[in-house]
Amino acid sequence: MSNYKVAPTSRQLAKTEVLVIVALAILIFTVDLFAQNGVRNIHRERSLYRNILVTEDSTRRCMRFTISSRSGQNQSCRFVDNPVALVFPYAKMALSGLLVKDNPQRILIVGLGGATLSDTYRRLFPDAEIIISEIDDAVFRVARDYFDFAETDKIKVDIGDARVYVKRAGLRGEIFDLVILDAFNGEYIPEHLMAAEFLQEVKQLLPEDGMVIANTFSTSRLYAAESNTYQSVFGEFYNVRMPGSGNRVIIASNQPLLDQDTLESRAPAFLQRLEVFDMDITDFPELMSTEITWDTGQRILTDQYSPANLLNN
Amino acid sequence: MSQIKILVMVLAFIAGFIIMAIELLGGRILAPYFGSSIYVWGSIITVFMLSLSIGYLCGGKLSLYNPNLKTYGSFFAIAALLLLPLIIWSNPLMEALFLQIEDPRYGSLIISMMLFFLPTAVMGMIAPYSVRLLVDSTQGSGHVAGKLYFISTLGSALGTLATSFYLVLWFEVNQILITMLLTLLVAGITAIIIGTKIPGAEDE
Numbered sequence: 001m002s003n004y005k006v007a008p009t010s011r012q013l014a015k016t017e018v019l020v021i022v023a024l025a026i027l028i029f030t031v032d033l034f035a036q037n038g039v040r041n042i043h044r045e046r047s048l049y050r051n052i053l054v055t056e057d058s059t060r061r062c063m064r065f066t067i068s069s070r071s072g073q074n075q076s077c078r079f080v081d082n083p084v085a086l087v088f089p090y091a092k093m094a095l096s097g098l099l100v101k102d103n104p105q106r107i108l109i110v111g112l113g114g115a116t117l118s119d120t121y122r123r124l125f126p127d128a129e130i131i132i133s134e135i136d137d138a139v140f141r142v143a144r145d146y147f148d149f150a151e152t153d154k155i156k157v158d159i160g161d162a163r164v165y166v167k168r169a170g171l172r173g174e175i176f177d178l179v180i181l182d183a184f185n186g187e188y189i190p191e192h193l194m195a196a197e198f199l200q201e202v203k204q205l206l207p208e209d210g211m212v213i214a215n216t217f218s219t220s221r222l223y224a225a226e227s228n229t230y231q232s233v234f235g236e237f238y239n240v241r242m243p244g245s246g247n248r249v250i251i252a253s254n255q256p257l258l259d260q261d262t263l264e265s266r267a268p269a270f271l272q273r274l275e276v277f278d279m280d281i282t283d284f285p286e287l288m289s290t291e292i293t294w295d296t297g298q299r300i301l302t303d304q305y306s307p308a309n310l311l312n313n
Numbered sequence: 314m315s316q317i318k319i320l321v322m323v324l325a326f327i328a329g330f331i332i333m334a335i336e337l338l339g340g341r342i343l344a345p346y347f348g349s350s351i352y353v354w355g356s357i358i359t360v361f362m363l364s365l366s367i368g369y370l371c372g373g374k375l376s377l378y379n380p381n382l383k384t385y386g387s388f389f390a391i392a393a394l395l396l397l398p399l400i401i402w403s404n405p406l407m408e409a410l411f412l413q414i415e416d417p418r419y420g421s422l423i424i425s426m427m428l429f430f431l432p433t434a435v436m437g438m439i440a441p442y443s444v445r446l447l448v449d450s451t452q453g454s455g456h457v458a459g460k461l462y463f464i465s466t467l468g469s470a471l472g473t474l475a476t477s478f479y480l481v482l483w484f485e486v487n488q489i490l491i492t493m494l495l496t497l498l499v500a501g502i503t504a505i506i507i508g509t510k511i512p513g514a515e516d517e
Contacts, residue, residue: 048350048351049351135348135350160348160350160417161347161348161349161350161417162348163344163345163346163348164346164347164348164417167345167346167411171412190349191341191344191349192341192344192345192348192349195345197345198345302485303341303344303345303486304485304486304487304488305481305484305485305486306341306481307481307482310478310481310482311482
């Protein structure tokens with residue numbers, strides 16, 4: 001037996017190489033199958049703020065803010081054969097706010113995404129003026145090109161930071177009956193849009209019976225911090241959660257909240273209007289809880305203290 | 314290494330730490346008025362780089378004239394005092410500017426100049442002056458400068474890490490800034506006292 005290492009012959013080398021190539025090919029094929037699973041990537045774009053991916057399978061078209069096609073949540077999805085029906089529970093949870101206040105005439109939506117909320121409110125209230133504050137120009141273009149979003153004389157998009165928009169709108173004395181905050185479901189949370197000072201600025205835009213709807217987090221320490229922050233600005237609010245959804249929706253109003261019975265008695269009137277969105281609103285009054293289910297000792301978020309991303313770990 | 318030189322190295326580390334901690338907090342301070350878009354960071358980084366470059370130039374020039382620990386310590390004390398506007402007046406200043414300038418790019422650039430230029434420029438003077446206090450011979454000057462860059466940049470790395478990972482989770486922005494201010498003040502006074510008490514300290 002020899003202790004010397006024998007240099008591989010070229011034939012051996014070739015054999016090894018072939019094996020490696022075959023193994024790699026199998027691996028790539030498997031990974032590809034796993035990744036695709038009938039899902040096609042129809043558009044991919046890198047913006048200043050994120051990677052935007054539009055995917056489509058036989059039933060849904062989705063916009064994702066993500067790194068690879070498998071990581072990251074869907075920001076926004078719609079059914080291919082019925083774009084009006086709502087895919088995600090969060091949009092329905094937001095609509096349950098109609099039980100609190102119907103018929104908003106001016107609506108501010110922070111965060112465009114796939115334009116699900118702006119489309120839904122446009123259909124519900126064709127005469128309402130809707131302004132959307134979106135930081136990312138690329139999201140606007142993708143929503144326009146792949147999700148049929150269009151600006152009209154009633155629907156306008158302001159490209160820029162929502163904090164700046166809200167502050168300026170407040171200075172101009174603008175009023176919005178409904179402000180929807182939907183900028184928090186990406187992988188990075190804009191911390192300056194979670195501070196109590198920002199919520200105060202939003203509150204200044206509301207009339208006496210105005211309402212804020214925020215699509216936010218239901219887990220981690222951030223849930224408690226954020227709940228305490230909203231409570232400090234608006235007092236008691238509806239905390240809407242659904243089993244199986246990682247989102248929770250906050251519905252806060254300048255007015256005293258309605259009790260469960262009143263919400264339930266109002267629901268049937270909306271049934272038919274919301275049918276087209278595949279939503280049974282009579283399910284919602286019981287989900288609209290005012291119970292405090294979080295640690296009230298968690299510090300509130302302010303401009304001075306806003307480690308939202310760290311708290312979300 | 315003499316004790317004086319160790320002191321200079323420690324102080325250079327502290328300055329490096331604080332410069333980056335403040336730069337990072339700058340994003341937080343500006344966000345309520347100018348947002349946190351890429352141009353806000355662009356403004357902050359531009360102003361820090363500009364003020365550091367001017368600080369290096371001035372610090373190097375000053376090191377030509379009787380380099381000593383007292384002057385060195387005074388840089389720290391002056392930088393500490395120049396942080397006061399950032400802590401006390403940043404909100405009213407930003408509010409005034411917000412009303413004057415519609416474009417958040419130039420708004421954030423101008424407010425960054427107003428809030429960060431002076432303290433950062435003075436902190437920039439520390440590095441070249443430290444080199445002068447540490448250098449014994451022209452032959453060893455590159456080695457000394459290398460060690461000084463090493464220690465102050467290491468301070469910057471740790472200042473960035475500590476602030477972004479932990480300090481913002483535990484404290485309010487102003488609490489961190491006040492701690493930085495006091496640290497600079499104590500560092501400066503220490504250098505001034507040692508410079509006064511130990512005769513010929515600067516010649517070592």
